Amino acid sequence: MSRPPLARERVLDAFQAILIDDGERTATLAATAEAAGVSKGGLLYHFASRDDLVTGMLERLEALAQEDLTLMASAEEGEVAYFIRTSVMEGDDLDRALIAAARLAQAGFPTAAEMLRQVREAWAAALRPHVRDETALNLLMLVSDGLYYNNALGRVDAETGGLAGPVPTGDDMTALIELVRRATV
Amino acid sequence: MSRPPLARERVLDAFQAILIDDGERTATLAATAEAAGVSKGGLLYHFASRDDLVTGMLERLEALAQEDLTLMASAEEGEVAYFIRTSVMEGDDLDRALIAAARLAQAGFPTAAEMLRQVREAWAAALRPHVRDETALNLLMLVSDGLYYNNALGRVDAETGGLAGPVPTGDDMTALIELVRRATV
C-alpha cells in the first residue's frame, strides 16, 4: 500500500487518456510511452507487456470504485440520490477509468468486461435496499448505464475537459434525476 | 438501388460478425476474407480499403434504422411501446449492426460514433410527440441506451445466439417496460 513509483502512474494516466481520446487501436506502447514522457523500454520496465498495462489500469478502476462505494454509503443525501447525481459524467478519475475500461471491453479484452460487470454488480447490491423493488433497481441502473454509454461515445470537450454527448445537462438533468427518484424510491 | 453482389454482402456480414464476437482488433482483412469465403484480394476488389469496409457497414446500419423508423411509425401498439419493446436485444439485423457500430465507435472511428448519434437523434425525434415532455424523452432514451450498452458488453450466448448480459429478461422486463411507460407517456 506504499505509494507506487511516479513514472508508473504517469504511464497509466497516459494509457487511459489515449484510450479515451483516440480509442484502443491508437493506445500503442509507443504512443503511451511518448505521452508519459518515457521511452518504450522504460515503459516496459514497469509493465512487462501490454496485457500487464491493461491489468494495472483495471486494478486502479477497482480501487476507485471501492472508494466510491464508501462515499455512497455515507452520503448525507442518501445512496440513491448520490448514485444518480454522480452518474453524470464530470471527468473525474472514476469516470475516466470507467470509460477507458469500456473501450477495452469493446475491443475484446474479457478481463475489462468482467471488471465492469463486477463494479456494476457492487453498485446494484449497495442500492438494492434503498429502492422499492427489483424493477426500480433495473430502471435506476439502466439510466446510469445509458448516461455512461452516451458519454463514452461522445468526444472530450476541449473547453471544459468534460465529455460532451447527447446527454441532458443543467436543469434538464435536475428534472431527470427527480423523475427517476420518484419512479424508484 | 438494384441488389448488390452477393460476395459483397457476405463480406459485410463476416466483418460484422467478427466485430461482435471478438472485437475490432480481430476483425482484420484476412480474418474477414476467410470468414466470408473469399481471398484477401477478392475482398479488396469490393472494398478498396478497411475504411471502405467500415463505411459499407455504416451505410447498411443507416438503411436498417430507416426501415425501423417506418415500422415504428405504423406500429399498432404505439410508437413508445414499440420502441421500448424492441430495445431489448434479440439479435436481429438492426441489433447486430448497432453493436458492431458501437465497437467501431469505441475503437476510435469517428464516422461510426457520428452515425450512432444520428440514428439516436432520429429515434428521439420520432418519439418526442408521443411522450409527455422532454424529461420523459430523456428517460426513455437513456433506458434504451442502457439496454444496448449492457448487451454490447455481454458475450454472444452460444445456446440462443442472442446476447447475454446483466439485463432483465422475461417477467422482469415486462415490469420494467410498464414502469417506463407509466413514467413517460
Added chain:
DNA sequence: GTCTATATAGCGATAGAC
C-alpha cells in the same frame, strides 16, 4: 471478379548498455 505474391509499415517484445 477473384486469385497469389509481395511491398511497406507499425506493433509488441527482447537484449544489453548506461
Added chain:
DNA sequence: GTCTATCGCTATATAGAC
C-alpha cells in the same frame, strides 16, 4: 530505472496473373 537498437510478426495495401 531508463535508455537505444533491433528482431519477428502481422496488418494493410498494391501489382499483376488468370
